[in-house]
Every structure is written in structure tokens, then in C-alpha cells.
Amino acid sequence: MASVQGLISPARTRSLQPASVSDLFWLHKNNNSSFYAPSSSLSRPSRLSVRCAVRFRPCIDIHKGKVKQIVGSTLQDSKDDGTKLVTNFESDKSAAEFANLYKEDGLTGGHAIMLGADPLSKAAAIEALHAYPGGLQVGGGINSDNSLSYIEEGATHVIVTSYVFNNGQMDLERLKDLVRVIGKQRLVLDLSCRKKDGKYAIVTDRWQKFSDVYLDERVLDFLASYADEFLVHGVDVEGKKLGIDEELVALLGKYSPIPVTYAGGVTTMADLEKIKVAGIGRVDVTVGSALDIFGGNLAYKDVVAWHAQQEALTVQ
DSSP: OOOGGGOOOHHHHHHTOOOOGGGOOOEEEETTEEEEOOOTTOOOOOOOOOOOOOOBOOEEEEETTEEEEEOGGGOOOTTSOSTTOOEEEEOSSOHHHHHHHHHHTTOOSEEEEESSOOHHHHHHHHHHHHHSTTTEEEESSOOTTTHHHHHHTTOSOEEESTTTEETTEEOHHHHHHHHHHHOGGGEEEEOOEEEETTEEEEEETTTTEEEEEEOOHHHHHHHHTTOSEEEEEBTTTTTTTSOOOHHHHHHHHHHOSSOEEEESOOOSHHHHHHHHHHTTTOEEEEOOTTBGGGTSSBOHHHHHHHHHHHHHHHHO
């Protein structure tokens, strides 16, 4: 298993075809900084001019079968007693009811996330997919064995983190297995990250474990050859309603060659505009705890109206 910082294939990245092991070269570290092994036969990957419509992507977070908004960095494995868990909101409405709401409002590309692998959460997620077939992505406990079943239940994509970034490292074989099973066009890689030594490290296992993979231009180019989209939570601000991580949004807007959705810290309508500006019109946004439908102060209807305005601007 290799560190993804060294797994770069510029030639294949340009055509967005999965790279083979023979394409890879290794990361070297020197005084806590990384550099890439030089290769005269490899040219710098060209930037793909992909413009994502700035959209609001709705979410349904499911914990023990209930729709909740949780400070993700406090989420522990289900075997724990839950005393460390910080829950911002728990809804009386089912996941399927939220899916119907998003369907009625014409919102696509949202995600249902199972915050635990318990049967109640899986059942709730499947009910949401049935309520809005072709309108939602699904994540949480996804692997190459069960990924296709969620597509068959109505998910447009599956969202994966820990299965691919296993034991703190990039598991290329698992990633390739997923692509073989469902296809690149059905895969969203969750690259949620936290600051470490001044860089954004991808975190796994309920956002508790730092991987050795840091987000930068080459990593995003490489991973784009396997995925249709990225989903990135700014974990340091997620669920805390303290404002967005503009530096992270700017990084995604500048370097992601495929559609990318940012989550974390949105509190006001002004934050949506900040994401639009910092992400140079290329980063979509999801909002959780701040929305009034999840117990917050930000009106869901205002966010939907903002979304419609962005779509209108894109058409013009």
C-alpha cells in the first residue's frame, strides 16, 4: 500500500482514465516537506477547465435511524457509550420525508450519510433513496461488496472515505475494485480533511484518524481519474456554525478538476456568497446545522431561492 502523495500519473489524469500501478512514483519526505520524484518522461498535468454550477446540495445525516445533525468530529464508533457525542439537532421527520422535500424543490446531487453501520440507519437511507430515486447520493460503510446494492436501490452515486483511505493510507487496490464494480461515474470520494502542520490532511474513521494524504493539486488530479465528484467537509469548522474555511474552499476551487462540494461552518447567506467567491464559481455547497429545518436560524427557503438564482445565472 503506497502513500497517495506519490501516486501521480499526469498522462492518465488528462484523459481521466484510472491509472495503473506501473504509472506510480513514490513520495519522498525531507524536513517535513514533500517533493515528487522527478521524471523526464512525465509532463505537468494540464488544468481541466471544468466549471461546476454553484449549487446547494442538500443533506440527510442519519444516526441510529434518525435524522440528526452531529458535530462530526465528536462522532465515535457505535460501541462507545455516546457520552462524547455532540448532537445539534434530532428531527421527528424521517429520512424519506426530507428526501421528498428535496424532490419537491428540485434539488439534485444531495447526499444521505449513514453515521454508523447499524440496521436502522441503513433502512432509513434506503427509504430515502426509494422516496427520491435518482436524486440522492449515499455514503457510510460503503465498500466494493455493498456499493452496487445502493445503486440498485436508487442512489446516483456512492460516497466513500474510510474504505479507500484504510489505516491512514491510500489503498489503491480497494479504489480500483470500487471502480470496477460501479464505474467511475458512480463514485464520490469524500476527502474531508483537517489542518495538520499547515496542510489539509484527509481524515477517516469518523474523522478521528489522520491519513498520510494531503490535499494539493496533484493529489486532486490523481484521484479525479477514479471519481465523478469529490465531497469535502472542513472538519475543523463542521457542525460548529463558526463560519466557513475559506482557505480550503479556495484550494478546491483552484485545483479540483471535477465537481466538488464543500461542507462546514455555513451560518449565514453571506457564507454562501463567500464560497462562491473563494471557490471561483466552481465549488458547490451543502448546509446542515445552520438550516431552520435542522434547528438552525438560516431559512431553508432562502437557501433554495439562492440556489435557483445561481442556476439562472449559469444558464445566461
